[in-house]
Amino acid sequence: MNRKQQDVIEYLLEENRVLKQQFDATGKKLDLNDCQRRSLAEKAKKLGKDQLEKYANLVTPKTLLAWHRRGGCKVTAHSMNKLIDSLLRNSTKCCLEDASTNDSGNFSWLDEPKTTGCH
Numbered sequence: 001m002n003r004k005q006q007d008v009i010e011y012l013l014e015e016n017r018v019l020k021q022q023f024d025a026t027g028k029k030l031d032l033n034d035c036q037r038r039s040l041a042e043k044a045k046k047l048g049k050d051q052l053e054k055y056a057n058l059v060t061p062k063t064l065l066a067w068h069r070r071g072g073c074k075v076t077a078h079s080m081n082k083l084i085d086s087l088l089r090n091s092t093k094c095c096l097e098d099a100s101t102n103d104s105g106n107f108s109w110l111d112e113p114k115t116t117g118c119h
Contacts, residue, residue: 016057023058030058041067 023029032040044052044064052061 020057037067040064
């Protein structure tokens with residue numbers, strides 16, 4: 001590793017320490033989405049627990065590795081409701097599009113639906 005890379009690493013570590021101090025001072029917690037959790041968990045797994053103990057500041061090594069085991073997803077009632085709402089909206093939209101493009105002119109769900117790109 002050259003000196004420039006080491007300087008970048010030291011800067012990023014210091015930046016993370018400052019962010020952690022701000023979170024600790026305000027009592028706020030990180031609100032990471034699944035994609036962010038997954039990304040951090042993948043990087044964390046490559047480092048391993050010993051390196052995480054040394055460098056992880058915003059999220060504990062235990063939490064990072066748990067995210068990796070779960071695939072980075074934190075399933076909550078809220079996230080599950082959002083998923084269900086999204087699926088229902090999409091399926092309703094597709095059903096309405098199928099019905100409106102039905103060649104027989106009626107809304108029979110027994111007719112073969114046309115592909116709308118939603119499925």
